[in-house]
Amino acid sequence: MATLVVCALTSCSGHDPAPASSPSAEPGAPSPSADAGKPRANEDPSHYAAPVARYAAQAGIHPQLLMAVLYNESYKPHDPDFQRAWQKIKPDAAFGIANMHKAAFDETKQGRDFAHRDWQELPDDTNLAIEAAAWFLHDLAAQLPAHWSGPYTRDELLALGYNAGGGNMAAFARGAKPGADAQTYLDRLRTNWSTAAAALKKS
Template identity: 65%
Template sequence: MSEEKKGSGRGRWLVIGVVVVAGLGLVRGNGHDGAASADPSPAAAAPSGASSGAAPSAGASAAPSKPPKPSGSYDPADYAAPVRRYAAEAGVNPQLLMAILYNEAYKPHDPELERAWQRSKPDASFGIANMHRAAFDDTKPGRPFASRQWEELPDDRDLAIQAAAWHLHDLAAQLPVRPGAPLTRDELAALGYNAGAGNMLAFARGVKIGSQAQSYLDRLRDNWSESGEAVK
C-alpha cells in the first residue's frame, strides 16, 4: 500500500540501500539476524565443548532450524500459491491480489532495509504488500491472523499476503453494487488500497482520479495479464 510518490521511488531506495548496507553491521549488532543469509546451522551454533562427530543420544531429535529471512530481491510470481490460498480465504480475486504485489514491488523488500527506513520515517509501510500499521490493525480483528503484529510483516511474506487479501475484501465490501465510474470493482479496490477507502468511494461516484492514483491504476493494468498468468 503505497501513498508515497513512486516516480522517484526506485532511485531513492537505491540511495537508502547504500546507506543501510554501510551501517548494517550496526543494525545487526543490536540483535537483528542477517537479512540475506540463512541462520547458522545447528552444528555451527553448538557449544564449543560439543564434538561435531558425536552421535546424538538415543531418542534425541534435531531441533528444527529457522527458515532464512527473505532477501530484498524477489519475484511476486514466486508467491502464487499463497496468493491463491489467501485470496480464496478472503473471497477476493487472486489476479487482483497478485497485481497488488506487482504494483508494490517498486522498492526492495529486505527486512533490515524496511526497518531502517521506518526508523527515519515512522509512517512507512511494511512487507511486500506495503501495508501501513493503521490498515493492518483495522483489518486483523476477527481474522485468522488477529494475534499477529504489523512489525512481523517484513519477515513473514505469507502474513503480508494474507493481510492484503483481507484488506482488499474489506475495501470491496464498501463499494456500491453499481459504481458510477467506468471502472471495474477490482480497479476500484486497488485504488482504495493505494489511496484509501474515502478516495475509492469518491472515485466510484465518478470523481476525477488524481495523477498519483492514475499512475497506480495504469501500473495495475500493465501488470494485469502477467498477474493472471502467475495465478493460473
C-alpha cells in the same frame, strides 16, 4: 545501514499523502520507476503464487487482483533489513511485500485468525503480508456500492482503494477523477494485469 539508505533514497520523489486507511501510499518512499513492473528477480511476486491463490480464495477476492497489487507494490525493496532501516528514518513507513501501514494492518486484523500478529512481523513473514492484503481488499469490497457511475471495473476500484483509501475509492466509483498518483497506480495495475495472470499459473 541507515546512512546508506538515506543516500540511496534522497533523490527519490515521494507520493502525495494518502488517508490513514490506505495501506500502501507512503510519503517519501522510493517512487516507482519506468521499470516498476519489473521487480528484482528475488522479489518477483510470482514466487508467492500459491499463498496469493490461497488467501485470495479465503478472502473472497480475485487472485489476479491480489497478485497485480503485489506487482504494483514491488517498486520498493522488500528486504527486511532495508525496510527496518527505512522505518527508522520514516516511522510511518509501510512494511511487507504489500507495503501495508500499521493503522491499516491493525484495523484489518480485527476478528481474523491473524489478530494476534503484529505489524512489525510483516517484513519477515510474506505469508502474513499477503493474507493481510487479501483481507484489506475484502473489506474494501464491502464498501463498494451495488452500482457505480465511474468507468472502472470492480477490481480497478479495489486497487485504487488499496492505494488511496476507501473514501477515495467511493469517490472514484461516483465518477471522480483520480489524482496523478492514483492514476499512475491504476495504469500500473492495467500493465501488470496480464503479468499477474501468468504468475498465478505457477500456483
